[in-house]
Amino acid sequence: MAAPAASVARPKVDLYSDTVTRPTAGMRKAIAEAEVGNEQAHEDPTANRLQEMVAELLGKPAAVFLPSGTMCNEIAYRVWCGQGDEIILDATGHALHFEAGGPAALAGAMTRTIAGRRGIFTGADVDAAIRPKTRHAPRQKLVSIENTANLGGGAVWPLETVKDVAAAAKRHGLRLHMDGARLLNAVVASGIPAATYAADCDSVWIDLSKGLGCPIGGVLAGSSDFIEEAWRFKHQFGGALRQSGIVAAAGVYALEHHVARLADDHARARRFAEGIAQVKGVQVAADEIETNMVYFTVDGTGMDAAAFSKRLMAEHGVRIGALGARLRAVTHLDVDDAGIAAAVAAVEAVAGA
Template sequence: MVSSNPTAQPRVNLHSDTATRPTEGMRKAIYDAEVGDEQAGEDPTAIRLQEKVAELLGKEAAVFLPSGTMCNEISYRVWCDHGDEIILEENSHALHYEVGGPGALAGVMTRTIKGTKGWFTADQVEALIRPKSRHMPRQKLVSVENTANMAGGTIWPLDTLKDVAGAARKHGMRVHMDGARLPNAVVASGISFAEFAGPCDSAWIDLSKGLGCPIGGVLAGSKDFIEECWRFKHQFGGALRQSGIVAAAGLYALDHHVERLADDHAHARRLAEGIVDVDGIVVDPASVETNMVFFDIAGTGITAPEFSRRLMVEHEVKISAVQPTVLRAVTYLGIEDPDIEFAVAAIRQVAMEA
């Protein structure tokens, strides 16, 4: 089917796993949620979600927040004073896709590392350590992202993460994990939530991506850390009232939608395998670790934005251009085998006609 409207809803949407929709079971959980005033500590459903995530990540406490971005920005604000420095990978979400939040909200400097598949080493951290000086910013935090979005949904090696945390603490720094897609890393690697979060002083999981919730993230750490997070939750405008309405979705997702992430990973590999032999496209199915497929279409002679436009207009398939010749496809709850086959056929057709 050919659409004359480039803004029409796609038949297959592989733009992002933020396109997940609540399932019927989740909608019922939302409807049945027991609620109270969260700010007064009276919402039993939000409290259960926070306790569940704290236990899952092996931390003392947790706080339910409206978004993953707020999880990162509040963590930076708690761990750092204005003018302090955070070390993070050069393609980190917090650096590029949070509207300058680290500087605007936490008042911090950022110093980047060129990683390997989104992760970096203790030696690379050591190479960035500044001498103690009244003229230099104080280095307070190392921030890691697991999975690494712009590296292709890649997973941090646990031993490397532990080594990085050791290097950070050696120099008096804390470690924070952006765990937006940590559930994908857990399911793909077999390493538990607590094992991944263990080397970190703070960590969070997103509910609104592969887990299928309409909103929210949950940030975990020590009791003292979370107490400070509550202050900044209010200051940043994240205070909620009957938050159990949406917290119920998180509880349902953690009980029903974690293990099924393996289906998303299988769909991503199937997509990569379906286009690996297309002239003009470069993709490595072996590099697909979780639910993301990055593929380069430079050999087709057209740009990624134009390739993306043709997919949408001519085939109603939405896949994002993330670099001049690179596109990113993301699989998630609601994408099934026929959707993958349809997308593969569309990509092949656009490449053939380019």
């Protein structure tokens, strides 16, 4: 008989991602008490309420609850693009690197990248990416932006830049989509309402399972016609649910209780960055921390990012992921002030060993 698999040690401080959050006691209670019905017939009152809340939050006529943020992006791309059409996005875009080739596999779309700064580009960059309209070139249909920009270090898009990009898209007859996985982090950091950010976007979504702390889901919003098509592709992509109010209840609870507290995550990210900035061999742009992400390098310690990450976990129980040459620490509602202090101490210890 094969030996049982060894259990995986749980980190003492988990800064791997804000997707590792666990439902709070209040959220679990809301899940347990959720009123449910047949989502596909629009009879689930909790799912309906969540969709209405997000549509109002984003200033759009309609919204649809989906199992994941990736599905939100890919359904939007499928609605806006036909096979062989092209999406313009930043070279660091989530859909390009972390969605398993979804734009090609699910929407049949090509991508044309812009080398922005910290994941943010301008209307002039869009203008420069426009192809001549000939039968030899792919048809460009969509500009996709990511707010906040993950690989840009959780950078917040300035509202005027969103408007500039929207104007460029309109000039060229393109739609504008916002990957708003961490849009509410941008809202809390900037003080700009979500609906204001979304006003010039043809489609936009928010994730529930990152900073909001839900176990599952995202909500995609847009015009009534857009959402009607999105429902069709939700079914086609295998995302149709039944009594989805069970998980939608977590989203309702999060929107009512977990948005303002994102400011705590941002403050802790800055505190972590300021702490490790004092460590010899660690490089971090502490003055660029806007939201809940801290990217840093450890070249000066004589270790690469992967080795440093492994030692943090093995020796101190602090999990911080390595992405290429950088490490990424992400704060969230399961990491308190003591956790941040422990993480800084762990970085100091590994760097000085």
